[in-house]
Amino acid sequence: MTTIRDFAQLLEAAMERAPKRVAIVGAGQRQTLQCIRMAHNMGLAKCLIIDDPERVQRVAAEEGVDVQGMDIIPEGDMGEAAYKAVAMIHAEEADLVMNGRALPVELLRAALDKAKGLRIGKLVSDVSVFEIPDFDRLIFVSDVAIVVSPTLAQKAAIVQNAIDTAIELGVAKPKVAVLAATEMVNPEMPANMDAANLSKMAERGQIRGGFVDGPLAMDNAISLKAARMKGIESKVAGQADILITPDVESGNILAKAISYFARGHMAAVIVGAKCPIVMPSRSDPPEQKLISLALGVYLTR
Template sequence: MTAASPAMSTLSESAGAPASGHAGTDKYAVLLARCAGLPPIPTAVAHPCDASSLSGALEAAALGLIVPILVGPAARIRQVAAEHGLALGDTAIIDAPHSHASAQLAVAAVRNGDAELLMKGSLHTDELLHEVTAAASGLRTGRRLSHVFAMDVPSYHKPLFITDAAVNIFPTLNDKADICRNAIDLVRVLGIDRPKVAILSAVETVTDKIPSTIDAAALCTMSRRGQINGALLDGPLAFDNAISREAAVTKGIDSEVAGDPDILLVPDLEAGNMLAKQLTFLAGAEAAGIVLGARVPIILTSRADSVRARIGSCAIAVLLAHARRSAEAAVSV
């Protein structure tokens, strides 16, 4: 790893020393290094009315990642800042009477071009996404919305992306195709030209008794036929076969993905949510979260998130926003 940038040093000071499993392999610091020198992105922060969400936005601003536009009850935001010693400075505030209005006005700030990113504050995820998906006033595109956990797992040799563990409860085959496309687009922006996608199920054989195995086989066929581009897909794979080449060899599985996936595509939200939380609480992983498929990336943070995870979420969104700017500039030439 190259010498730490000022942003990386600030992260170390605010988050404390990394856990032993992260030493020498600080994957979030690598993300911050890639953001160094990039202009901060205007970001609408919906209802940052507790210390966690407000400090997360202000910390990201201090690192030069975003220019926050705080959307919520102005008096309450200032009260939270005063109670927790958070300096608002000249941070813009759009006054909104309650969380529902906060979500509406934050989405409107994106639609009218004042913001290029959307960040969840202390309101419920469903409340924010309801406004994002509104037919007339939302931020929908032709893609299905999906969530990606970008995980720093101490025992794994590179960043691991798990999708979808927060938005689509029981995704259909077509939903999974979009979930896969969203994750591939993200990982490619982060510098992996041909990400490897392991499509998870309980077993590695296709059987009509487990529908997710049929979906996995169909997704692989869609990839070979050019319906899903830019990645190498394999599945169905049980988790052990996906994450361990030795386990795959033992079972006679010949796979370029086994033991080296960048993306784990889970069969449903329950499986993905359990997997991500098991890695977090049993393996010491940290998980940055982002929603894709809307007009802009949506930064999802939780009160339980560490500083590193919150900043990692912002860094990913910033890189996506700059990639979008570059793509739009190339089209306009």
């Protein structure tokens, strides 16, 4: 399997698995409508819009976006729209879910509902994939959106979800850096101790499919020069594919720092559920939303 190293390759690979039926929660928003129009035109997705039809038609007219050929399921309440999207997955009327203008909590409430949601007995977590200038590979970051303050067991599941996602994108043996403030094991720093335990869990086969090392500071996780200067030698140090953050706050800060300081482009998807849940930022430009959708399409079986 060829390793996907940039978003152009990701889009090309997704097209080979297209089209997929996408239930879109709230498309009455400029960036989302432009995104799904591109996806529809290129044959990436069959778009099933769940929103107020009058709002969708008004925004489409204002922005000059043609919504011909797209199904619009009437529902102006975004909380209810999310539940309709989930029901469409269960009824096999859609293959994956994408958020448009709904608040993330509205979609997640429906997707994670214990009775009606999309849980399949695994931890559900976010995997954000970055294309960063001057990097020869995609960088995966988790979890930046779902598990607020994960326990050690939850962190192990987050690592496994990220490894499985990277493998799907052709990374044969993903290198996972569990991040902390310092690479030295320090019993007074809980995130640092969790990182050390995760490394040992992978060594004992409790996490499978990749190389896991931690604790690693950010510099020696991605810079071979920094790792060598600090005398750190491992299969991960300086060459990580996956960065695991201590909690959602640090993950979200890292993701935005990559986007705004390193000029990285992000595709985001929630994994571990019955289907991929595409969760771009509501402020993302249409082209970036399209890449997130392509990631979701590619991961849909």
